[in-house]
Amino acid sequence: MPTLSAGAVKTWYNRHYAAKGLQTMRPDAAYPVFLDLLGATPGSRLLDVSCGAGSLLAAAYARSIESVGVDLSDEAVRLAKRVAPTAEVAVGAGEALAFRAGTFDYVTCLGSLEHFLDMGQGLEEMKRVAKPGARFCIMVPNQDFIGWKVLGHQGTAQQDINEHLQSLAAWRRLFEAHGLGVVRASPDRWHAVRWRAPGARGGVVKRFLLGPILELAWRLIPLRWQYQFVFVLERRDQASRASRIP
Numbered sequence: 001m002p003t004l005s006a007g008a009v010k011t012w013y014n015r016h017y018a019a020k021g022l023q024t025m026r027p028d029a030a031y032p033v034f035l036d037l038l039g040a041t042p043g044s045r046l047l048d049v050s051c052g053a054g055s056l057l058a059a060a061y062a063r064s065i066e067s068v069g070v071d072l073s074d075e076a077v078r079l080a081k082r083v084a085p086t087a088e089v090a091v092g093a094g095e096a097l098a099f100r101a102g103t104f105d106y107v108t109c110l111g112s113l114e115h116f117l118d119m120g121q122g123l124e125e126m127k128r129v130a131k132p133g134a135r136f137c138i139m140v141p142n143q144d145f146i147g148w149k150v151l152g153h154q155g156t157a158q159q160d161i162n163e164h165l166q167s168l169a170a171w172r173r174l175f176e177a178h179g180l181g182v183v184r185a186s187p188d189r190w191h192a193v194r195w196r197a198p199g200a201r202g203g204v205v206k207r208f209l210l211g212p213i214l215e216l217a218w219r220l221i222p223l224r225w226q227y228q229f230v231f232v233l234e235r236r237d238q239a240s241r242a243s244r245i246p
């Protein structure tokens, strides 16, 4: 791929959101799980880096968590202000966050780090704006996803724009190289549970037959072959306290 600029990534996403709006985004029901994984508590402050259309910000508000979002795309921020009207949302790059050091209890970045021009700088910034003892939740795609091996291609729905796919071990190495210890790594199960989620569309067959079969099949796939990983992280100087789950 030729060298890209932040402007080109921004333009790609602005077009994407202007054309598709909320159509390609996961529904509201897909987001509370990330707050559960973090153990996020009411009264805390959460920064969602690359907040997209703001669904995590809305889920955080529903739990009385003060939420702030940043995204490179103006169109995403426009949508996020509609979806999460109580959140503070601004246009900005994850590699240069406009917040003071030690501001947030939780920092999230879902399905986005892989599109950063400088992933390492993005992680350093997330770490900088986090309070000591803060937790991070980062969801990233797996280069070794078994479905892509079967289909004979690789990449998510945004593979056309600067997408870095890595294996489970490589993501771990990247986080650790930037001082973030892995507290927990779990599979992203959204696609397996979507037919059974609250408010899901689809008939009885999907809900009560295909849904449970899909969910069971997904559970049998080892973590290293899953579609995306959801990492819960903390600064390495805190990580010795963490229960490590492979």
Ligand SMILES: C[S@@+](CC[C@H](N)C(=O)[O-])C[C@H]1O[C@@H](n2cnc3c(N)ncnc32)[C@H](O)[C@@H]1O
Pocket (backbone or CB within 6 Å): 009, 013, 025, 026, 049, 050, 051, 052, 053, 054, 055, 070, 071, 072, 073, 076, 092, 093, 094, 095, 109, 110, 111, 112, 115, 116, 117, 158
């Ligand atoms: C797949 S969307 C995910 C949105 C949201 N986190 C979610 O889960 O619904 C990826 C988002 O990353 C944003 N993005 C890409 N590169 C970025 C960067 N360097 N800094 C900030 N946001 C970025 C895009 O504008 C887009 O909104």
